[in-house]
Amino acid sequence: MKSEKEKWVNSVMGSLAGLQRAKPGPDLFAKIEREIVGQEGKIISMSQLRVAAAAAILLLAINVFLLNRYAKSETTSTSEWVSEVDSDEQLISNYNLYE
């Protein structure tokens, strides 16, 4: 003979009999459509991406060019300074009394 506990467990295990499928609310599809449209708005198109890439490359090229120019001008001023120093040394040596 089945115990009360066993009977109860069996009836709980069988409680899905006749279960109907649950359905979402009627406005869910409209929500999904809105989400998709919202996401598409956030997506960057290929043409936009190309323009952005071209702008980045141009900016990089300008930076490289300017850095190059700056480096060249630095070299020139350094060599001028070195020659100035040389002439100063000569000048100092001219005052060396114990030579």
Place this chain on the structure above:
Amino acid sequence: MENHHQILSSVADGDAKAFRSLYDLYNGKVFNTAISYLQSEQDAEEVTQDVFTSIYRNAGKFKGQASVSTWIYRITVNASLNAIKKKKRNTFLSLSSFEYDAPDFDHPGIVLENKENARALFKAINALPGNQKTAFILSFIEDLQRQQVADIMETSLKAVESLLQRGKKNLRNILEKTYDDRRI
């Protein structure tokens, strides 16, 4: 089922009517699966929304190796499990007293006279380990054939049968304990 492939391929081409048809065919299956995991209508609607936006975005990636139905169920199971994880994480972070236990859940499709017993059953299902829960929900709530359950879970038919056997045994143990606790 060939028809479903065609609908999905039209969705991949951005056909809004095809997307509506796909939604009409699958919204009940997706929502019913999600509600069985999450045991909340609001959460199940959020998962259903995520699943259909994911289908819309990834329709072009569908290779046709599985059926459309299997593919959609797989997305739904993953989305539901992720939603549960997220909910548990948020609960842990907020340090609130709320536990993700979903007590007293009434499935909207339950026959009135079974409502109280089904409440106890859903609570017990919630306590099952992940794979056993998935096998049980897909087999006994979604009423899918065992082979399709195996395909969705990407496992063998034997493994599904074993999961169901262990799942049922665990459910009985949980329910027996519930019965004892109620009598104290």
